Amino acid sequence: MIGIFRQKNPANALILLFYALVLKFPLFVHPVVPVLHPADNYLYRVILRGLDSVIHSIPIGYSVLTFLLLVSQAILLNRISNHHKVLPKPNFLPGMSYILITSLLPDWGHFSAPLLINMVMIWVWYRMMELYNSHRPGTAIFNIGVWIGIVSLLYIPAVAFLLLMLSALLTMRPFRIREWFVGLLGFTFPYYFLFLILYLTGSWKWADIVPSIKFAVPAFPATIWITLGIVWLVIPFIVGGIFVQKNLSKFLIQIRKSWSLLLLFLMVSIVIILISRVTSYENWILMAVPLAAFHAAAFYFPSKTLAPNILHWLIVGYILAMNYFI
DSSP states (O other), X not given: OHHHHTSOOTTHHHHHHHHHHHHHTHHHHSOOOXXXXXXXXXXXXXXXXXXXXXXXXXXXXXXXXXXXHHHHHHHHHHHHHHHTTSSSSOOSHHHHHXXXXXXXXXXXXXXXXXXXXXXXXXXXXHHHHHGGGOSOHHHHHHHHHHHHHHXXXXXXXXXXXXXXXXXXXXXXXXXXXXXXXXXXXXXXXXXXXXXXXHHHTTOOOHHHHSOOOOOOOOOOOOSHHHHHHHHHHHHHHHHHHHHHHXXXXXXXXXXXXXXXXXXXXXXXXXXXXXXXXXXXXXXXXGGHHHHHHHHHHHHHSXXXXXXXXXXXXXXXXXXXXXXXXX
């Protein structure tokens, strides 16, 4: 399987879809209706009310929507990774890794605000990488700020992605205070429209909009299966990180900065988990994008495919056992 996804073959897109159906078929067997959490912000609540009016709280409808989102995110991540040559040769490993990772924890198959945020943040990561050679950085930085403002309206702790934007400016651009102000102005832009709409409609409730941030310890794994899922997230990440570090000198400087950006992405995602008052693991899916890139590196760089194949099939075996036999 690793050998197939190491190649950039148009037919691999169909294989990736079949791969996703096998690993995520339990989504359709045990569908779940979304549950609102205290950290879910105004925009996500509006989206969920709109979906409820169409789907009428039918669980299978949310399962289909979740599956389509996950597959779309995997394809988008794969396309962007190949476009920016995050790995030396084009392949389907980032997309495969994203599907694999998002099957490790059952909560990552639920429709949620963090799941929607991942779609936006994959695009934001792409725009951040483009900053290195951008001839019109002001527009790009403003747009990045706008999108981060939007994700914070979906999920309150996502306001921490402001740290990622500022880190990206430090990493990808020479320091210019004007660009920082442009990014911060972009972040506030969605709030201007929201405040205006709420004021005109008489729905103004300050307490429902202003973020209330408190640090909390993440939920302790309740079962051995959750613990094993976390272990399978960490091991390929460490292996991939070692291979990236060993090959870093062979990359162009923009690619090196892109990997640094992925590591910063992961660190900010962990911060968001710490400031989320959620007892489930739904918000942990924010780590899936950077983790997928490092997992892809763990499968890509070894010269012999035996070890990556063993690692891959061990993870697949765990997922199948958890979803079909437990």
